Amino acid sequence: MTVAAAIDNGASHLLEVEHVSKFFGNVVALKDVSARVDAGEVTCILGDNGAGKSSFIKIVSGVHRHDEGRMLVDGEDVHFNSPRDARARGIATVYQDLAMCPLMSIWRNFFLGEEPTKWRGPFSRLDVSFAKRTAREQMAQMGIDVRDPEQPVGTLSGGERQAVAIARAIYFGARVLILDEPTSALGVKQAGIVLRYILQARDRGVGVIFITHNPHHAFPVGDHFILLNRGRVIGDYEKGKVSRDELVRQMAGGAELDELTDELEGLTASE
Amino acid sequence: MSTAAVPPAASDERLVEIGLGKRLLTRPDIGAFVGAIAVFLGFSYFAREVNWFGDPAIWASWTDQAAQYGIIAVPVALLMIGGEFDLSAGVMIGSSGLLLGYLGTHADMNIWPAMVIVLLFGLTIGFLNGITVVKTRLPSFIVTLATFFILQGVNAALTLKLTGQTAIQDIDAADGFESARRWIASEITQYDFKLKVIWWIGLTIVGAWLLSKSRLGNWIYGAGGDPVAARNIGVPVARTKVMLFMMTSGVASLMGIIEALELRSMQSQEGIGLEFIFIICAVVGGCLLTGGYGSVIGTFFGAAMLGMVQLGIVFAQWDSNWTFTFQGVILFLAVVLNTLIRNRAQKAR
Numbered sequence: 001m002t003v004a005a006a007i008d009n010g011a012s013h014l015l016e017v018e019h020v021s022k023f024f025g026n027v028v029a030l031k032d033v034s035a036r037v038d039a040g041e042v043t044c045i046l047g048d049n050g051a052g053k054s055s056f057i058k059i060v061s062g063v064h065r066h067d068e069g070r071m072l073v074d075g076e077d078v079h080f081n082s083p084r085d086a087r088a089r090g091i092a093t094v095y096q097d098l099a100m101c102p103l104m105s106i107w108r109n110f111f112l113g114e115e116p117t118k119w120r121g122p123f124s125r126l127d128v129s130f131a132k133r134t135a136r137e138q139m140a141q142m143g144i145d146v147r148d149p150e151q152p153v154g155t156l157s158g159g160e161r162q163a164v165a166i167a168r169a170i171y172f173g174a175r176v177l178i179l180d181e182p183t184s185a186l187g188v189k190q191a192g193i194v195l196r197y198i199l200q201a202r203d204r205g206v207g208v209i210f211i212t213h214n215p216h217h218a219f220p221v222g223d224h225f226i227l228l229n230r231g232r233v234i235g236d237y238e239k240g241k242v243s244r245d246e247l248v249r250q251m252a253g254g255a256e257l258d259e260l261t262d263e264l265e266g267l268t269a270s271e
Numbered sequence: 272m273s274t275a276a277v278p279p280a281a282s283d284e285r286l287v288e289i290g291l292g293k294r295l296l297t298r299p300d301i302g303a304f305v306g307a308i309a310v311f312l313g314f315s316y317f318a319r320e321v322n323w324f325g326d327p328a329i330w331a332s333w334t335d336q337a338a339q340y341g342i343i344a345v346p347v348a349l350l351m352i353g354g355e356f357d358l359s360a361g362v363m364i365g366s367s368g369l370l371l372g373y374l375g376t377h378a379d380m381n382i383w384p385a386m387v388i389v390l391l392f393g394l395t396i397g398f399l400n401g402i403t404v405v406k407t408r409l410p411s412f413i414v415t416l417a418t419f420f421i422l423q424g425v426n427a428a429l430t431l432k433l434t435g436q437t438a439i440q441d442i443d444a445a446d447g448f449e450s451a452r453r454w455i456a457s458e459i460t461q462y463d464f465k466l467k468v469i470w471w472i473g474l475t476i477v478g479a480w481l482l483s484k485s486r487l488g489n490w491i492y493g494a495g496g497d498p499v500a501a502r503n504i505g506v507p508v509a510r511t512k513v514m515l516f517m518m519t520s521g522v523a524s525l526m527g528i529i530e531a532l533e534l535r536s537m538q539s540q541e542g543i544g545l546e547f548i549f550i551i552c553a554v555v556g557g558c559l560l561t562g563g564y565g566s567v568i569g570t571f572f573g574a575a576m577l578g579m580v581q582l583g584i585v586f587a588q589w590d591s592n593w594t595f596t597f598q599g600v601i602l603f604l605a606v607v608l609n610t611l612i613r614n615r616a617q618k619a620r
Contacts, residue, residue, distance in 0.1 A: 083503065099504045101496025103564040103613065112493050113505035115486040125484045 012075025014038045014207045015091065015176045020069035022055050029055040030231045037176060037207040042198060044210045044218035046251055047228035053211050056228070057180055060209065061093035062086030092174035094165040096181050102154030106146060109153045110135040110168050138167040142197055159190035163197050170206060177201055178209045183217045195221050215247035227251065299557025300569025302608045306555065307572040314583035321586050327462040329586065334464065337578025338471035341571055342526050344552035345478040346519040348570040351553045352482070353512055354495035354562030355404060355411040357519045359418035360549055364542030365426045367393055367527025372537045375445030377433060382447040386528050393524025394517045401516030405509040423543060430539035443535040456532035467529055474522065478567040487511065495562025551598055552577060555605040559613055576601065
C-alpha cells in the first residue's frame with residue numbers, strides 16, 4: 001500500500017463518509033453509516049438485499065443527498081447534487097447494468113458521453129482512430145487483448161464488459177471507483193476475473209468501493225470490510241482482523257443462520 | 272504500482288477471428304443492399320416488356336419514387352436508431368406544402384421567405400413532438416399519432432375553408448416560384464431525372480456521416496440503445512431526441528416544399544400513408560424497432576427497393592394493388608433478418 005501511504009498523510013482520506021443517514025419518508029434507508037477509502041485500497045461494503053447497499057451507492061455517487069452526517073473528499077466537506085458533481089470530484093460509479101449499449105461497438109461505448117473530437121466548429125467530428133486506439137490500449141492495461149474495437153459490446157462476456165466499464169471509469173479520471181455488485185451476475189470463473197480487475201484498479205492507485213453480497217468475493221480483495229444490515233453497520237473490520245468464516249457467518253445473519261442450520265439439520269434427520 | 276503483477280486473463284480463447292462472411296452478416300445494411308439488387312434483377316425479368324435494366328427514363332421514374340420515400344426516411348432512420356418513431360412525418364409533407372401554397376398565393380408572399388417560414392414551422396412541430404415525448408415519457412408512437420391526426424384534420428379543414436376545394440392550386444403564381452423551382456425541384460436531364468434524387472443522395476450522405484462520424488451520432492446510438500445508461504454516463508439524451516424529432520419534421524417540411532414546387536399545387540391529403548413507408552425503409556435498412564441499431568446507407572437501399580417495387584409493378588403490368596402486399600412481405604422479411612442480425616451481434620460468446 002505504498003500509494004496509499006504517500007497520499008494519505010494521516011488526517012484526510014480520499015473519500016470518507018461519517019455517520020451518514022438517509023430517510024425516505026418514515027423509512028430509514030441508512031442510519032449512522034461510516035466508511036472510508038484511500039488510494040490503492042479496496043473497501044468492501046457487504047450486505048444482503050435491503051441492507052442499504054443501494055442507498056449507500058446512491059449517496060456516494062451523487063444520486064441522493066444524505067440527510068445526516070458528513071461526506072468528505074480529500075478531507076473537504078462535499079454535497080453532491082448530481083452524479084455529474086461526483087464525477088467532477090473523481091468519483092465514478094459502475095452500476096450493475098454497466099451503462100453500456102450492447103449493440104454499440106467497444107470504442108463507441110468506451111467514449112459514450114465523452115467523445116473525443118478533432119477539428120472545430122461545424123466540422124467537429126469524432127476522432128475515431130484515437131478512440132479505437134485508446135480503447136484498445138486501456139483494455140490492454142486491464143489485461144484484455146481487444147483485437148477489434150468495432151466488436152459490439154454485446155459479444156463480450158459479462159466479465160469483459162465489466163472490464164470495459166472499469167477501464168472507462170479509470171481512463172476518465174476516476175480516483176474512487178464504486179462497483180455495484182460487479183460479480184453477482186457472473187459465473188465462478190468470470191467472477192474471479194473481475195476480482196482481478198479490481199486488484200488491477202487498486203494497483204493503479206484507485207480507491208475502490210466494492211459493493212457485494214458475497215463474502216467469498218470480498219474477502220480476498222478487500223482492505224476494509226463494512227457489513228450492513230437493515231441500513232445499519234453491523235460490522236467494521238480491517239484486513240487481517242477478520243476471517244473469511246466470520247464474514248460469511250455475519251453476512252448470513254450470524255445467530256439466525258445457526259438457528260436455520262439446526263432447523264434444516266433437524267428436518268433432514270427426521271426424514 | 273505494478274500492472275504487470277496481474278497476468279492477462281486468458282484473452283485468446285475468447286476472441287476468435289471472425290470471417291468476412293460472418294462479419295458482413297453483422298452489418299445492419301447488408302440485407303437492404305442485397306434485397307435492392309434482387310428486386311432490381313427481378314424486375315429486369317418481369318418488366319422485360321420495357322428496358323427496365325438500361326432505359327434512363329425508367330431509372331428516372333423509379334428513382335423519383337425512391338427519393339420521395341428516401342429523403343424523409345433518412346431522419347426517420349436516425350430517429351428510430353435514437354429509439355423513437357414519428358408517425359406525423361407523412362402528413363407534415365401536406366401541412367408544409369399547403370402552408371407554402373397559402374403563403375405564396377393567399378398571403379402574396381415571395382416564395383423564398385415563405386420557404387423559410389415553412390421550414391421554421393416544420394422545426395417547431397418537431398420540437399413540440401420531441402418535447403412532449405421527452406417530458407411526458409409517453410411512447411412517441413402515441414404522441415406523433417396524435418400529431419398526425421391533428422394535422423390531418425387541420426390540413427383538410429383549412430384547405431377547404433380557404434379555397435373551397437381539397438387542394439391549393441396555382442402556387443406557381445407566387446413571386447420567385449420559378450427560380451425556387453429551378454434550384455430546388457426541377458428536372459435535371461433530358462430524361463427528367465428529378466433534382467429530388469440529388470436531395471435524397473445528399474441527405475443520405477449527411478445522415479450517414481452524422482451517425483458514424485459525429486458526436487451526435489454516438490449519442491443517437493446511446494439514446495436508442497439504452498437511454499438510462501446513456502443518461503447516467505452523461506449523454507444529453509433528451510436534447511438528442513428533441514433534435515431528432517426536429518430533424519424529421521424539418522426534412523418533412525423540405526419535402527413538402529419540394530413537392531409543392533414540383534407539382535405547382537398541393538392536395539390536402541398529401542403525404543398521408545407515407546409515414547409507414549418511411550418506417551419500412553428504415554426497417555429494411557436494418558434499423559431495429561427497439562432502437563440503438565441501424566444504418567442510413569441501408570435505409571437508402573430500402574427506399575430504392577420500395578421505389579423499384581412501386582414502379583416495377585406498373586412496368587410489369589401487374590395490378591398495382593399488389594404493391595402493398597409486396598411492401599408487407601418486404602417488411603416482414605426485413606424484420607426477420609434484422610432480428611437474426613441483432614441476436615448475432617448481441618450474443619455473448
